[in-house]
Amino acid sequence: MSRNTAIIDSFVEAWGARDVDRIVSHFTDDAVYVNVPIEPVHKGRDAIRQAIEGFVAMGEDIDFIVHHTAENPATGVVMNERTDRFKIGGEWMDAAVMGVFELRDGKIAAWRDYFDMAELMKQVS
Secondary structure, eight states, X not given: OOHHHHHHHHHHHHHHHTOHHHHHTTEEEEXXXXXXXXXXXXXXXXXXXXXXXXXXXXXXXXXXXXXEEEEETTTTEEEEEEEEEEEETTEEEEEEEEEEEEEETTEEEEEEEEEOHHHHHTTOO
């Protein structure tokens, strides 16, 4: 396993622990997080922290299940196909997610997640 993939695996693991400080420690100060199709774009570690705090507060439990990982070592890009699970009100909600991570000097400089909001909303009733 490469260093960049190990960093992303550590990042995913921190979500399961619901450890906001540990999650945020993976980002550069000037990182950008885009959660397509949700707005706004989060620029900088403080804005990313706020977004993450919202997700962690929303769920009683969180589990990111990584199905596939691909990396381009020449560009510092790691991609993973995941199922992001959030337990809310005693029920699990699952989102099929494609994540793209751009790493710089051992930290995440850009993070983009892509998922289908309509598919997620079908679980809300």
